[in-house]
Amino acid sequence: MTSAFLLFSRNRLALAGGILLSLVVLLVLAAPILPLTDPDVTNTANRYLPPLSEGALLGTDHLGRDLLSRLLWGTRLSLAVGFAAAAIAATIGAAIGVVAGFYGGRLDNVIMRGVDMLMAFPYILLALAIVAALGPGLLNALIAVAAVNVPFFARNIRGITVGLAHKEFVDAARLSGLSRPQIILTEILPNVLPIIVIAMSTTIGWMILETAGLSFLGLGSQPPQADLGSMLGEARAALISHPHTSVVPGVMILIIVMSINLLGDGIRDALDPRLKSGALSRPMAATRVRRQAPAPEPSLEGILTVEGLETEFHVGPRKLRAVGGVSLSVKPGECLGIIGESGSGKSVTALSVTGLVASPPGVITGGAVRYRGDDLIGAPYEHLRAVRGREIAYIFQDPLATLHPLYRVGDQLVEAIQAHQKIGTEEARGKAVELLRDVRIPNPERRISDYPHEMSGGMRQRVGIAMALANDPEVIIADEPTTALDVTVQAQILSLLDDLRRSRDLAIIFITHDFGVVAQLCDRVAVMYAGKVVEEGPTKAVLAAPRHPYTARLIACVPELGGGRRRLEAIPGLPPAVDRLPEGCAFAERCNKARSACREGHIPLAQKGDRAVRCLFPEESPAREAAE
Numbered sequence: 001m002t003s004a005f006l007l008f009s010r011n012r013l014a015l016a017g018g019i020l021l022s023l024v025v026l027l028v029l030a031a032p033i034l035p036l037t038d039p040d041v042t043n044t045a046n047r048y049l050p051p052l053s054e055g056a057l058l059g060t061d062h063l064g065r066d067l068l069s070r071l072l073w074g075t076r077l078s079l080a081v082g083f084a085a086a087a088i089a090a091t092i093g094a095a096i097g098v099v100a101g102f103y104g105g106r107l108d109n110v111i112m113r114g115v116d117m118l119m120a121f122p123y124i125l126l127a128l129a130i131v132a133a134l135g136p137g138l139l140n141a142l143i144a145v146a147a148v149n150v151p152f153f154a155r156n157i158r159g160i161t162v163g164l165a166h167k168e169f170v171d172a173a174r175l176s177g178l179s180r181p182q183i184i185l186t187e188i189l190p191n192v193l194p195i196i197v198i199a200m201s202t203t204i205g206w207m208i209l210e211t212a213g214l215s216f217l218g219l220g221s222q223p224p225q226a227d228l229g230s231m232l233g234e235a236r237a238a239l240i241s242h243p244h245t246s247v248v249p250g251v252m253i254l255i256i257v258m259s260i261n262l263l264g265d266g267i268r269d270a271l272d273p274r275l276k277s278g279a280l281s282r283p284m285a286a287t288r289v290r291r292q293a294p295a296p297e298p299s300l301e302g303i304l305t306v307e308g309l310e311t312e313f314h315v316g317p318r319k320l321r322a323v324g325g326v327s328l329s330v331k332p333g334e335c336l337g338i339i340g341e342s343g344s345g346k347s348v349t350a351l352s353v354t355g356l357v358a359s360p361p362g363v364i365t366g367g368a369v370r371y372r373g374d375d376l377i378g379a380p381y382e383h384l385r386a387v388r389g390r391e392i393a394y395i396f397q398d399p400l401a402t403l404h405p406l407y408r409v410g411d412q413l414v415e416a417i418q419a420h421q422k423i424g425t426e427e428a429r430g431k432a433v434e435l436l437r438d439v440r441i442p443n444p445e446r447r448i449s450d451y452p453h454e455m456s457g458g459m460r461q462r463v464g465i466a467m468a469l470a471n472d473p474e475v476i477i478a479d480e481p482t483t484a485l486d487v488t489v490q491a492q493i494l495s496l497l498d499d500l501r502r503s504r505d506l507a508i509i510f511i512t513h514d515f516g517v518v519a520q521l522c523d524r525v526a527v528m529y530a531g532k533v534v535e536e537g538p539t540k541a542v543l544a545a546p547r548h549p550y551t552a553r554l555i556a557c558v559p560e561l562g563g564g565r566r567r568l569e570a571i572p573g574l575p576p577a578v579d580r581l582p583e584g585c586a587f588a589e590r591c592n593k594a595r596s597a598c599r600e601g602h603i604p605l606a607q608k609g610d611r612a613v614r615c616l617f618p619e620e621s622p623a624r625e626a627a628e
């Protein structure tokens with residue numbers, strides 16, 4: 001709540017709207033104690049006095065009534081009606097939406113068809129019909145405005161409830177024995193409440209306008225009572241001869257509606273956590289680069305080298321150091337595994353390579369990523385675009401999320417090919433069939449016309465690999481491509497990648513949680529913890545004799561098939577939060593070998609032969625080392 005308030009207070013437009021609206025509300029609340037004349041007392045001798053006249057700051061109307069007094073009392077009424085109509089419409093509409101969305105089936109059908117019928121009428125006609133049936137008057141105008149807005153809330157909230165009703169946490173509540181009304185109250189309502197508040201805050205202004213419209217037509221407030229709409233209606237005849245009578249209520253409507261809309265937008269931005277983190281704002285074409293120091297001199301060999309890479313997320317005042325100085329390299333035909341717990345910075349490292357970390361909130365603050373010697377960090381967008389997909393391609397974990405659900409896989413492959421190669425569609429199609437054959441999809445000529453949802457998970461992942469291969473890249477970065485697959489399909493995909501690496505001399509960076517996968521595919525492995533590489537070396541050597549206690553504990557967590565019964569050692573505790581990284585070794589808190597020196601200063605990645613470890617007291621296993 002505090003962070004939402006802070007976020008709101010930083011939004012200058014919303015703050016200005018909030019202050020303006022508060023001033024108006026304070027002024028109209030103070031109307032009874034202000035030295036104002038009675039808003040309804042007529043004085044025909046003083047008709048149409050101009051603004052700044054004596055005793056009439058804003059002038060008088062056609063009956064000589066004080067415009068300032070009528071304005072404040074009228075605004076009071078308009079605001080009250082607008083707020084009340086919004087509250088009624090939101091309560092009834094949300095209740096209808098939640099019930100229809102949660103219960104579904106016939107009830108949903110009947111309710112929503114009724115709502116659709118209401119929505120099919122032009123809203124002003126519907127409001128006029130309601131007022132005609134109930135008779136003119138402000139209360140009836142309020143009922144009419146609330147009624148015509150109920151469908152808007154009902155539709156919105158029903159859509160959100162339908163999505164929520166099938167979520168796992170609702171299933172869990174069902175399984176725990178809660179009744180449907182209880183689930184609605186405890187699970188659904190808290191989730192839709194922010195949406196209701198946001199929808200309300202952005203529609204109050206609209207409802208004030210609608211009420212003013214009805215009053216303007218003489219169907220809302222009745223003489224002599226003033227509201228903003230009726231003041232405008234009465235001033236209509238003198239629009240040209242005495243414009244101030246229209247301008248005064250008109251400007252007030254403008255101020256109120258503008259300030260409510262600005263405030264509403266601010267509330268929406270502050271309440272939606274995705275807007276807060278920048279996740280909903282359109283990311284820049286490449287990650288923002290703000291290097292604190294010049295790029296480090298090249299010191300690693302390989303087709304792709306990452307040196308001292310630092311990537312942060314700037315979320316409000318917080319700086320999350322997701323990647324804190326990572327160095328890696330990969331040669332043609334080589335496979336480098338990156339392994340580590342969830343949140344250790346593997347994906348952010350991989351995405352930083354071609355500037356794919358979303359900005360905002362991502363910022364690359366240091367290091368260099370060299371492809372064939374050229375630094376990609378801060379490179380012009382055109383250069384990055386040429387490298388992405390053509391030279392360095394990605395395979396992601398969830399192909400359903402990366403393949404477009406509405407296009408056939410063949411069309412998507414053709415698009416990927418034509419993005420980098422100037423060839424005709426027929427030729428690209430032929431290439432796409434070849435690619436599907438290369439990734440061992442049976443009957444590729446037919447499968448090319450499938451939609452992603454018509455394929456199994458393993459097949460979709462093969463299409464993902466085919467997409468990555470579409471432009472004969474030199475480097476493939478695979479981010480947990482097999483995590484969601486069953487073991488047999490996983491084995492097929494791994495052997496496919498292994499074959500492709502050998503036949504095409506591909507350099508592969510393979511991100512995974514699974515040491516089994518690393519053992520099967522990778523020549524070298526880098527172990528990441530809290531945004532840093534803590535150990536690196538040839539896979540066999542690291543697996544046989546891990547040096548960093550974290551690597552050793554990670555390996556001890558892996559169950560061994562046929563290895564007899566042994567106790568699986570879970571690592572106690574949790575990795576540190578990336579915005580509060582401790583001094584010294586980030587693993588010290590969870591390490592049973594940690595000493596006080598481990599909690600001080602910077603601990604470097606010490607290189608010894610082809611192995612490197614970031615630990616002051618690495619594991620020693622002389623017998624194994626001698627065997628290495």
Ligand SMILES: Nc1ncnc2c1ncn2[C@@H]1O[C@H](COP(=O)(O)OP(=O)(O)OP(=O)(O)O)[C@@H](O)[C@H]1O
Nearest residue numbers: 277313320322341342343344345346347348349578
């Ligand atoms: N958009 C974002 N905003 C703020 N923090 C983020 C964002 N994306 C990632 N992070 C943070 O960056 C850190 C590294 O995330 P990353 O996705 O690289 O982890 P990972 O090792 O790939 O984890 P996993 O194995 O679960 O995919 C995490 O602490 C994560 O919370």
